[in-house]
Amino acid sequence: MSLPTPVRCVAIVAYQGVLADESTAFRSVLERLPDVRVFTVGARLGPVAGPGGLQVVDTLFDEIDAADVVVVPGGLGSHRQPEIVRWVHRVRPRWVLASSTGSALLAAGGLLRGRTATTHWLAKPLLERHGAVVSDARLAIDGPFVTCAGLASTFDAADVVVRAVGGAALVRAIREEVRAAAGAERPACGRLPRRAGLRARAALRRQQPSTTRSPDDSSWRPRADAPVEVELELEER
Numbered sequence: 001m002s003l004p005t006p007v008r009c010v011a012i013v014a015y016q017g018v019l020a021d022e023s024t025a026f027r028s029v030l031e032r033l034p035d036v037r038v039f040t041v042g043a044r045l046g047p048v049a050g051p052g053g054l055q056v057v058d059t060l061f062d063e064i065d066a067a068d069v070v071v072v073p074g075g076l077g078s079h080r081q082p083e084i085v086r087w088v089h090r091v092r093p094r095w096v097l098a099s100s101t102g103s104a105l106l107a108a109g110g111l112l113r114g115r116t117a118t119t120h121w122l123a124k125p126l127l128e129r130h131g132a133v134v135s136d137a138r139l140a141i142d143g144p145f146v147t148c149a150g151l152a153s154t155f156d157a158a159d160v161v162v163r164a165v166g167g168a169a170l171v172r173a174i175r176e177e178v179r180a181a182a183g184a185e186r187p188a189c190g191r192l193p194r195r196a197g198l199r200a201r202a203a204l205r206r207q208q209p210s211t212t213r214s215p216d217d218s219s220w221r222p223r224a225d226a227p228v229e230v231e232l233e234l235e236e237r
Helices: 020-030 082-091 101-108 121-129 151-185
Strands: 009-013 037-042 046-050 053-057 069-072 095-099 139-142 145-148
Touching (some): 009 020, 020 053, 020 069, 020 095, 020 151, 037 053, 069 082, 069 101, 082 101, 095 151, 101 121, 101 145, 139 151
Parallel strands (some): 009 037, 009 069, 069 095, 095 145
Antiparallel strands (some): 046 053, 139 145
16 A cells, blocks of 8 residues: 655646636645645746736745655746746656646746647647647646646646545545635626636747756756747637
8 A cells, every 4th residue: 555645735837827726726726735734836926917817926936945845837928937947947846737728838938748648629739749749638747747738637736646645535535625716706696707718829949058956856857958938828718
């Protein structure tokens, strides 16, 4: 029988344009882990806006040198956030959870080269272009990277970590808590806001070679040549 794997620090990345619903879905699960601290990490302190609402950055990238779990939600303008990949590379978390275009951002930085990954269906060509093995599944697990297609599968991605911490019993317990909380917050009438539709456009630009040292951990094999920047546009519809 495998021993439980404690998780002490979860860092959820936020940037201007990040999808609020994916960020909130990950948080709603991971914040219920026992004895965990959840940070919203970014380049600048304070609120950042994206489709669906605001996220508030409470911790800077430079302030976290290690994290058990890093979450990279999808969003608008990820091409303007090269520090995200550099920081993920530096902290070498045990799990990296990425949803929709968050997976494309990691692939563009070379972290998914040769790995199996998934993303929103419109962004799959970007994964292929950057050397990832594209899966048609809603969820793909390869080494420390857990990627998912979008909002509905964020819960499945988060459950990978929950299961490692407390097994199937903890997964069931947290799912029930999340369902109960969602039921309490649901409006009695009226329409829920529609999730942002996704349209992706890639604009590839070579950057200077990264000077970040490759991790010694054999589970991390980021590509050695210059990262490629990818522009992703999301539109509300």
